[in-house]
Amino acid sequence: MTAQLAIVLTAMLGGAIRVSTPFIFVALGETLTEKSGRINLGLEGTLVLGAMLGYATAYLTGSPWLGVLAGGGAGVLLGTLHGLLCSLPRVNDIAVGIAMMTLGTGLAFFFGKPFIQPEAPHLPSIPLADWTGDPALAVALRVNPLFFVGVAAALVMAWGFRNTRIGLVVRTTGDSAAAALAMGVSVNRVRTLATATGGFLAGIGGAFLSLYYPGSWNEGLSSGQGLMAVALVIFARWSPIRCVLAALLFGAAGAIGPALQSVGVTQGYYLFNAAPYILTLLVMVGSSGSKDALRAAPGELSITR
Template identity: 75%
Template sequence: MSDNTLFIVFIAILGGALRVSTPFMFVALGECLTEKSGRVNLGLEGTLVLGAMSAYAISYHTGSPWLGVLAAGCAGSALGAMHGYICKLPKVNDVAIGIAMMLFGTGLAFFFGKAYIQPTAPRLGSIPLGDWTGNAQLATALQINSLLIIGILVAMAMSWAFANTKWGLIIRMTGDSAPAAMAMGVSVDLVRFLATTAGGFLAGVGGAFLSLYYPGSWNQGLSSGQGLMAVALVIFARWDPLRCVAAAFLFGATGAIGPALQSVGITQGYYFFNAAPYILTLFIMIASAGSKRASRDVPGELSITK
C-alpha cells in the first residue's frame, strides 16, 4: 500500500473506533456496575435491542432524539429491574435468567418495532472536532456524538465512586463478600437490584446510539451481538470502568477494519475482517479463562466463580 492509502485506512479505522465503540462502552459500563455488585446479567443484548427500538419510536413520535435516549434508558432500567427482582428469589440462577431476559427483551423489541422499520426518526447530531485540521477525511473521522463524551464521563465518575465513596464501597463489598455486607447491615438484595437496574439504564442508552446515530436506523439485525460481546469486554477490562472505555475503543477499531479496507478498494477477505470483533471476543474469553489477573480482580460473589 502507498502512504496515502495507509493514511486513509488509518483515518477510517479511527473514525470507526469513535463511532462503533460507544454502544460497547455503555453496555460494558452497565455490566461492570452490575457485576461489581456480585451479579451477572447476560440479558444486556436484549436490553440493547429494546433500547434501540424505544429510542427510535419515541424520537419518531416526539421529534426529540434526546427524549428517545431517555426512553431507551428507562426501557433498559425496566428490564434490569425485572432481572434484579427475579434473581433475588430463592434458588434462581442469574445466568439462566439473563438468557431468558435477553430473549424476552429482543422479542419485545421485534414485536413492537415492526411499525418503525420504514419511518425515519430525527437523529442525534454530531460534534465536529476535526474542522481545524483542514483535512476533509480527518474532519469526517473526528465527528463524534455527545454520547461518547457522556460515556467517558460516566466511566470516570464510576471509577472515582468505586474508590472514594461510601456507595462505591458498599457495591464492591456486596460483590466481594455478601456475608461481610450483611454483617455491616447492608441489604445485599437491594444493592444488587439497584445496580442491575442502573446497569440496564446504561445498556439501554447504548441501544439509543445504534438507532439514533450510527448506523442511525431501526431494524431487527441492529445489534449483531454487541450486548453479549460486552460481557467479554468487562472480563478483559478486569472490572475497571476506565479499562472498559479503552477496551470499547479496541473493539470499535477491530469492527472498523473491514469497512476501512473496503473504502480503499480492498475487498478480498472483507467478511473475515468483519468478523474481527467476534474473533477478538473468542480470544479474550480463552485468555481470561487462565488469567491470574482476572481471577484476582473478579468479584467473589459472581455465580461464574462458584
C-alpha cells in the same frame, strides 16, 4: 501507498470512536452489575429493546434526546425485573439473564415492526476537526456527544468505587454478601439497584445504535454486542477505565472492514467484518485460564465459585 495508509488509519480512528460508544455503555452497565455480585447476560435484549424504543420515541416526538432517555428507561425496566427475579430463593442469575435477553429481543421485534421503514431524527455530532481543512479527518472526527458522556461516566464510576460510601457498599456486596450483611446492607436491594442502573446504561447504548450509528432500526441491529460486552468486562478486569480502552480496541476491530473498503480493498471484506467476534473469542479463551482475571473478579460472582 502512504496516502492510502493515512486514509485507512483515519477511517479506523473515526470508526473506533463510533463503534466503541455502545460497547462503552453496555460494558459500564455490566461492570456495575458484576461489581455488586451479579451477572446480567440479558443486556443483549436490553440493547435491542433500548434501540427500538429510542428510535420509536424519536420518531414519534421528533426529539432524539428523548429517544435516548426512552432507551435508558427500557433498560431500567428490564434491569429491575432481572434484579427482582434474582432476589427470589434458588434463582440462577445466568438463567434469568438468558430469559431477559429473549424477552427484550422479543418485545423489540414485536413492537418495532412499524418503525423499520420510517425515518427518525438522528443524534447530532460535534465537528472536532473541521478546522483542519482535511475532509477525511473532518468526517472521521465528527463525534457524538454520547461518546464523551460514556468516558465521563467511566471516570465517575472509577472514582466512585474508590472514594465514596456507595462505591464501598457495591464492592463489598459483590465481594462478600456476609460482610455486606454485617454492615447492615440489604444485599438484594443493592444488587437490584445496580442491575437497574446497569440496564439504564445499556439502554442508552442501544439508543445510540438506532439514532446515530448505524442510525436506523432493524431486527439485526445489535449483532451480539450485548453479549460481547460481557467478554469485554472480563478483559478489562472489572475496571471502568479499562472498559473504555477495551471498547476502543473492539471498535477499532469493527472498523477494519469499512476502513479497508474506503481505499478499494474489498477482498476478504466479510472476514475483516468478523474481527470483533474473533477478538471476543480470543478474549474469552485467554481469560478463561487467567488467574489474574479470577483474582480481579468480585467474589460473589457465580463464575468464581
